[in-house]
Amino acid sequence: MAVLITGGAGYIGTHTCVELLNDGYEIIVVDNFSNSQPESLRRVKELTGREFKTYAIDLLDAQSLERVFTENLISSVVHFAGLKAVGESVADPLWYYRNNVIGTIILCEVMKKFQVKNIVFSSSATVYGQPDQVPIRENALLKTTNPYGRTKHMIEEILRDLYISDSSWSVALLRYFNPIGAHKSGMIGESPKGIPNNLLPYISQVAVGSLDELRVFGNDYETKDGTGVRDYIHVVDLAIGHVRALEKIESSDGVHTYNLGTGKGYSVLEMVDTFEETSGKSIPYTILGRRPGDIPICFAETTKANVELGWRAERGIDEMCEDTWRWQSLNPNGYEQSNTESETSVPSKAADFFVTK
Ligand code: NAD
Ligand code: UD1
Numbered sequence: 032m033a034v035l036i037t038g039g040a041g042y043i044g045t046h047t048c049v050e051l052l053n054d055g056y057e058i059i060v061v062d063n064f065s066n067s068q069p070e071s072l073r074r075v076k077e078l079t080g081r082e083f084k085t086y087a088i089d090l091l092d093a094q095s096l097e098r099v100f101t102e103n104l105i106s107s108v109v110h111f112a113g114l115k116a117v118g119e120s121v122a123d124p125l126w127y128y129r130n131n132v133i134g135t136i137i138l139c140e141v142m143k144k145f146q147v148k149n150i151v152f153s154s155s156a157t158v159y160g161q162p163d164q165v166p167i168r169e170n171a172l173l174k175t176t177n178p179y180g181r182t183k184h185m186i187e188e189i190l191r192d193l194y195i196s197d198s199s200w201s202v203a204l205l206r207y208f209n210p211i212g213a214h215k216s217g218m219i220g221e222s223p224k225g226i227p228n229n230l231l232p233y234i235s236q237v238a239v240g241s242l243d244e245l246r247v248f249g250n251d252y253e254t255k256d257g258t259g260v261r262d263y264i265h266v267v268d269l270a271i272g273h274v275r276a277l278e279k280i281e282s283s284d285g286v287h288t289y290n291l292g293t294g295k296g297y298s299v300l301e302m303v304d305t306f307e308e309t310s311g312k313s314i315p316y317t318i319l320g321r322r323p324g325d326i327p328i329c330f331a332e333t334t335k336a337n338v339e340l341g342w343r344a345e346r347g348i349d350e351m352c353e354d355t356w357r358w359q360s361l362n363p364n365g366y367e368q369s370n371t372e373s374e375t376s377v378p379s380k381a382a383d384f385f386v387t388k
Pocket of ligand 2: 117118155156157180208209210228229230231233245246247248249258259260261299322323324325326
């Protein structure tokens with residue numbers, strides 16, 4: 032039996048593939064590579080010394096997805112595939128609703144057809160919108176403020192309804208806080224297309240010289256130094272959280288919702304200081320006005336995941352910044368550059384990499 036990983040070539044997906052493979056799981060990856068590159072999966076194989084099948088298909092293509100279930104014995108699905116840029120979702124909401132919501136409905140229809148009823152879903156702390164209090168508990172009011180967040184909220188509701196209709200489904204809704212960092216090897220990490228929206232990818236591109244300076248969005252919030260506070264979590268801790276969640280849903284039915292964060296909040300300027308210390312690079316910045324849609328402060332109450340999953344984030348912000356920097360300095364252009372290298376040095380690899388349509 033294998034675990035199907037949708038969106039497995041992406042940032043969080045690749046790190047989760049590594050943890051699952053190292054734990055002895057068989058995996059199968061489905062990705063349309065709309066926001067990732069095959070090189071990331073080649074590196075997962077190199078890192079773990081394990082092989083797995085990859086299907087280069089879109090979740091919206093029900094027929095191809097059915098083929099994956101026909102050709103493989105699948106026990107559970109870890110569902111990362113989705114679009115994730117807030118600004119993009121405001122500009123083109125239909126694209127986001129189609130890709131994220133309809134993509135998930137098609138996935139669940141195929142799962143139902145093949146009697147696969149275990150799913151771990153990538154939700155987000157964005158479903159809480161501006162919280163009434165911190166730390167945020169899982170039972171806080173959901174009042175997300177943008178189409179991206181609404182796709183996450185809708186999918187959570189769809190999965191709850193699915194369980195109400197058939198109690199043999201088992202669902203984990205994982206609400207991630209702010210994933211940063213990279214695998215210790217420096218071989219896999221976050222490789223955003225274009226100019227990054229998120230803080231750490233932006234800082235690391237300033238450090239490596241691809242961007243001139245950081246723009247700090249607002250220093251007049253009611254926080255320790257006036258800048259926004261977030262709960263940054265190391266992507267490897269997050270990936271391990273998926274392994275625990277998978278164990279949970281494989282052993283019990285129901286819908287289980289968990290915050291995956293550290294429970295600690297750090298400001299933008301604290302992150303800049305820590306990054307400078309750990310990388311030895313200077314990060315010039317200017318203070319600008321607030322970014323529309325931003326909230327002042329957000330961090331997780333993590334007791335539920337600690338108790339029910341036996342999981343706790345173990346890596347601190349020094350390690351998060353150190354690992355981000357190792358990945359960025361070894362791969363200044365993310366996976367872009369190495370694609371060319373691997374094509375020239377090992378041309379035969381690409382051929383056996385994909386199961387094509
Ligand atoms: P990512 O963009 O790196 O990975 C997502 C992967 O899904 C990509 O490889 C992309 O090509 C693939 N994909 C997208 N639409 C697809 C489709 N229709 N069919 C097949 N493949 C498709 O993003 P990530 O940071 O790894 O995030 C993974 C999940 O976690 C996403 O659902 C995202 O919304 C959620 N999430 C991410 C964050 C974050 O800060 N990174 C925070 C909260 C939640
Ligand atoms: C953003 C998304 C959120 C998503 C999350 C993780 C928005 C409005 N929100 O949240 O939906 O779940 O990413 O993917 O886009 N900052 C700067 N300069 C920058 C970038 C960020 O000062 O160039 C500040 C922000 O104002 C914020 C903090 O850094 O205070 C973190 O920002 P970011 O990494 O974008 O994460 P979120 O704002 O939490």
